[in-house]
Each structure stands twice: as C-alpha cells, then as structure tokens.
Amino acid sequence: MNEEISADNPYSRLVALKKLGVVKNFDEIRKYSVAVVGLGGIGSVAAEMLVRCGIGKLILFDCDTVELANMNRLFYKPEQRGKTKVQAAKETLEAINPDVLIQGRHMDITVVSNYDNFVQVLQSGSLDGHSAVDLVCSCVDNYNARITINMVCNELRLTWFESGVSEDALSGHVQLIVPGVFACYSCVPPLLVASGIDESTLKRDGVCAASLPTTMGLIAGLLVQNTLKYLLQFGQVSNYIGYSAWTDYFSTMTVKPNDSCPDANCLHWQKVVQMEQQNKKEQTSQDAVETAHSDMETKLHEDNEWSIEVVDNGFDTNQSQEMSSSLQDTSTT
C-alpha cells in the first residue's frame, strides 16, 4: 500500500489512520481475502466498501441478474440491467480499485450439486490460493442460503458474519459467528424455523419484501466496520448488533453456542474451543508461577553482599547422572 500522502494516492486517507495511530497496521488489509455471498442491497455495498479500503482479494457469489427493481438501492446502474450481478459488480469494482483481485462466481449455493464447488472455492480462497479465505460475509436473503453458509463454515472452521434486513426494511442485524466460540446459525435458529413454518408460505401474492437504501447502507456499513476491526484487530467486535430504524435503537449481545446444536461440526468445534481455552488457562497460570518464582529469585539475590557467583567447574551433568546410577547399581549388588 502506497504510504505517501498525496492527492494522487487513493490510499492517502486510509494511511492517515495508521499515521494517527488509530489503526497501526492498516496496510495489512492488502493480504486478506474475503468472500461476499449475496450481491443484493447489503452485499454489493459491502463489496464496494471493502474494495475502496484496499482489501487484497474478494470472491463474489450470487445467482441473480440486475433488474430495474434493484435501482431503489445503491451500487447498480440502469445500464447494467440484464447482466449477472457477479459480472456487473466485478466490472464496477475493478474500475474503482484495480489493485484488488476480484473473482466472481455466478452460482446458486443452495443447489446441492454446487455444495462441493462452494466448499472448494472457500477452502482455496486465500490471496495465494493455498489456504482458505480469511472471512466470509453473508449478505443473502433467505434461510436456505444462510444454513448452507453455516454448514460450510462449520465444516472448514471459517469465521463469518451473518447480516440481514427485515422484510419491512426498517430493522437489521450483523452477527459474528466463530465456530465453537459463538452460537452458529443452527444453534439458535430463527423463530420462524423453530416454529416449523415454511418460509416460502409467508410470501403473499403481489406483495414483495420492501427495501430502503438507507437501512441496507447502514447494515452494510456495520458489517464492513466490524470486518475491518476483526481483520486488523482494533476496537471491539460485537458478537451481535441489532438495529431498529423506528426508534434509532442499536442493541448488542453475545450468544453462546448451544451444546445441543444439530450441526455435528459445531459440536466438535465447541469441544475443541473448550480444550484450547483450558490449555490456555493452564499455560497462563504456569507462566504466572514461573514469573513469580523468577521475581523471588531476583529479590533473593538482589543484595549479594558476599559476591557469590555461579562458576563452571567443568563437571558434566551427564557424568553426574552416570555416576549416580552407577552408585545405585553398586548399592543393589
């Protein structure tokens, strides 16, 4: 990332974050790869923000085409009508920042025969193609797509953000899901699913979901803000952020994983995380004992008024062990 502050450098205002000490390592954003699944009102705007921030690589997934009905929201232009959203987005994003490596996948991730391909793309999605993407941003609008992303991320132990806006366009949420650490999408299913109601039966004839560019833009902003905080490790990343436009109300909370989650991989990672946390706890207490011991030794020898020092007498400790065992041998014979 060019660190020169000049009118010709597109990263000038971002590098300023580093110079001001707000984000010490902003340039590291160039090494990260993020998958954006769903290029609707949230996903397309989130992708644009990531590209303008200089993300290293972006993998875009969507199966729709651009329609005039999308024009009430940001990003797409009327002349892109009829193009796949993946193609239209790739063209726009590459023009905005040619430094970003952008891959587009025009595919329906909910089709069973696409599952392995979806897994493979995420698994080899890093900047160099040798490991998985660093993060998945879910910007899809239906339960089947969310549960598919959940399954893949639990399988690959990928961290992902779930996001969405309500059907009346006036509330939304962003949720961080780290397998085994926080609740996955199956740990706490939406009330609708838990009640056994089929999502498709709720669609009323002639009535489609409403959407506002304002709510979509706000949720996309919260999603990318937390993506930056997560990748560059600054500030606090909330586990769940809810937003209601009715009262300008923002809520945050933490949702722990469910030990009865129906996803076997989620249960597996829960156990792994518990073990990792236990090991970390033991290591921390061991380190604390060692530090206390070394402090005590330093204190004990602080005033060495007799100038006592440890000198090498040329005696090999292996020799000492051999001697001690030979003495033991002698004593038993």
Ligand SMILES: [Zn+2]
């Ligand atoms: Zn779960």
